Amino acid sequence: GPLQGLLHLTCDFLASCWKLLVLTWLKDAPSALGGRPLSTRKSASIDTVVDLMEIRSISKVFQVTINDVLLSAVTSAVRSVLRDSGQEDRLSKRFNAVIPLSLRREDPGATTRNAVVPLKLALPLLKEDPLARLREIHKRTQALKNSAQVKLSIPTIDLVSRLPVGLRRIAWNRLSASASIIISNVPGPAERASLGEVPIEVLGFQPPANSTVGSIFSFISYNGVIQAAFRADEALLPHGAEKLAEAWLAEIKALSDLKDLTTDPRI
Numbered sequence: 001g002p003l004q005g006l007l008h009l010t011c012d013f014l015a016s017c018w019k020l021l022v023l024t025w026l027k028d029a030p031s032a033l034g035g036r037p038l039s040t041r042k043s044a045s046i047d048t049v050v051d052l053m054e055i056r057s058i059s060k061v062f063q064v065t066i067n068d069v070l071l072s073a074v075t076s077a078v079r080s081v082l083r084d085s086g087q088e089d090r091l092s093k094r095f096n097a098v099i100p101l102s103l104r105r106e107d108p109g110a111t112t113r114n115a116v117v118p119l120k121l122a123l124p125l126l127k128e129d130p131l132a133r134l135r136e137i138h139k140r141t142q143a144l145k146n147s148a149q150v151k152l153s154i155p156t157i158d159l160v161s162r163l164p165v166g167l168r169r170i171a172w173n174r175l176s177a178s179a180s181i182i183i184s185n186v187p188g189p190a191e192r193a194s195l196g197e198v199p200i201e202v203l204g205f206q207p208p209a210n211s212t213v214g215s216i217f218s219f220i221s222y223n224g225v226i227q228a229a230f231r232a233d234e235a236l237l238p239h240g241a242e243k244l245a246e247a248w249l250a251e252i253k254a255l256s257d258l259k260d261l262t263t264d265p266r267i
Contacts, residue, residue: 033078033180033215039235045245046204048228050252052221058252061259062131064138067185069255070226071099071141072134074183074217075123076251077244081237082125091125096179098213100186119144120179130254181215182207188222204229215244 059066082090099121121140127133144150184207193200203222206229214233219226228248232240
């Protein structure tokens with residue numbers, strides 16, 4: 001009856017609240033990429049550029065999103081850096097990334113309030129095959145869209161946005177501190193922009209991060225390319241940004257080669 005239905009809804013809501021609380025407060029184990037206090041020395045790599053049409057082609061052939069392709073390459077870069085740092089045992093432990101997830105529907109005319117929300121995604125570090133890794137990322141991001149995180153994140157973000165600046169900063173720090181890395185992907189101008197009469201050749205940005213997040217990956221589409229930027233803590237990972245950039249680019253190349261070898265995404 002109605003009472004039983006209300007009871008089920010209440011139980012589902014409380015279960016969702018508990019899951020979000022666990023996700024927010026449960027921290028990753030320390031690694032070369034974060035999870036422990038950082039130094040003031042940072043390395044950065046801001047000159048990695050890939051063709052947007054190539055990324056879009058990879059996503060279409062394997063029936064995933066552009067964001068999935070970028071995330072899969074990040075996962076490969078994390079795997080590579082952890083193994084090279086002698087932390088291969090870290091691959092089997094939980095490794096979360098804070099990512100932006102679009103909730104917009106395919107209908108161009110559809111509107112969704114808070115269409116992009118920051119969520120925690122566990123990276124599939126144990127997946128060795130590039131294509132298997134890409135498909136697992138796609139599976140996880142799709143599942144994330146219907147998860148308890150999304151159901152509670154939207155009203156939570158609405159609430160946090162109304163808090164004073166100091167409390168908003170505390171809330172964001174709590175979320176980012178429970179993950180190892182932060183990944184951000186934003187769309188930029190489709191054509192070259194200019195500042196006065198001076199053309200802008202490069203665009204870049206860095207999202208804010210908690211003091212225990214050692215690595216940040218940021219991507220922006222601009223003028224037909226995706227410009228990638230990487231930041232790492234020098235004390236945890238010397239020359240880390242360059243290593244992350246090289247490993248990320250190598251995975252994009254591997255996926256591009258796989259795309260060229262097949263016209264059937266099921267192969």
